[in-house]
Amino acid sequence: MNQQVSLFMAFFRVGIFGYGGGPSMIPLVQKEVVEKHEWIDEQDFSDLLALGNTLPGPIATKMAGYIGYRVAGFSGMINAVLATILPTIILMIVLLTTLDAFSNQPWVKGMTYGVMPVVGVMLGVLTWQFFRKGQQGMGWTKSLVLTALSVLLLVILPVPPAVMIAALLLFVLLKPSKKNRVGQTSVHQEESG
Numbered sequence: 001m002n003q004q005v006s007l008f009m010a011f012f013r014v015g016i017f018g019y020g021g022g023p024s025m026i027p028l029v030q031k032e033v034v035e036k037h038e039w040i041d042e043q044d045f046s047d048l049l050a051l052g053n054t055l056p057g058p059i060a061t062k063m064a065g066y067i068g069y070r071v072a073g074f075s076g077m078i079n080a081v082l083a084t085i086l087p088t089i090i091l092m093i094v095l096l097t098t099l100d101a102f103s104n105q106p107w108v109k110g111m112t113y114g115v116m117p118v119v120g121v122m123l124g125v126l127t128w129q130f131f132r133k134g135q136q137g138m139g140w141t142k143s144l145v146l147t148a149l150s151v152l153l154l155v156i157l158p159v160p161p162a163v164m165i166a167a168l169l170l171f172v173l174l175k176p177s178k179k180n181r182v183g184q185t186s187v188h189q190e191e192s193g
Contacts, residue, residue: 003072008083010037011064015087018060019044024119025060025084027126029067039071054162060084132138 010032018025026049033039040048054060061081066082102108135143153159 004076004079006037007068007071007076008079011068011083012087014060014064015084016091019115019119023123026063029060029063030126033067039067042102042129042133046133050165054165054169073092137150 011029014025014028014032018028030045033046034042048063048066049059051058051174055062061084062181064080064084065077069077072079099108131143131147134146150164153164154161
């Protein structure tokens with residue numbers, strides 16, 4: 001199948017099934033671009049998600065734009081963004097005009113309430129996958145401490161996620177790496193020896 005068609009269909013599916021907005025679309029994007037099409041790997045997806053959360057605007061369109069650009073250049077970017085927003089535009093026009101007449105009906109409210117647990121489970125699975133990935137790189141203790149600190153900052157002291165992610169990125173960028181410290185220690189030992 002043509003790369004542009006594959007790109008369009010992948011993000012069109014995300015747009016159609018991403019009921020509930022950006023956060024509910026993230027696991028769908030991950031399924032399409034990492035597992036199904038293998039356009040990026042899990043680490044690149046994690047990096048993209050972290051960086052995308054620090055930038056303003058909807059996360060799904062930012063991810064679609066970047067992945068589309070990476071897969072097929074500028075035309076791929078336009079293609080993926082359009083595929084992501086097109087289902088929403090169509091559904092908003094059709095559903096809002098239709099549901100407006102039935103907004104007080106119990107089945108409409110039930111439909112909304114019924115979808116929320118499914119979205120919660122999808123986000124929970126993705127969260128667990130990211131936690132396991134972090135645990136493999138940092139170990140259980142650091143992962144649990146970072147998780148507890150994140151919950152404290154996000155829930156108890158409502159720090160915006162973008163501020164947390166930006167602070168973490170700055171910390172990682174400015175912190176000297178172990179390799180440099182080990183290399184400097186070896187050089188200093190050779191000089192003094």
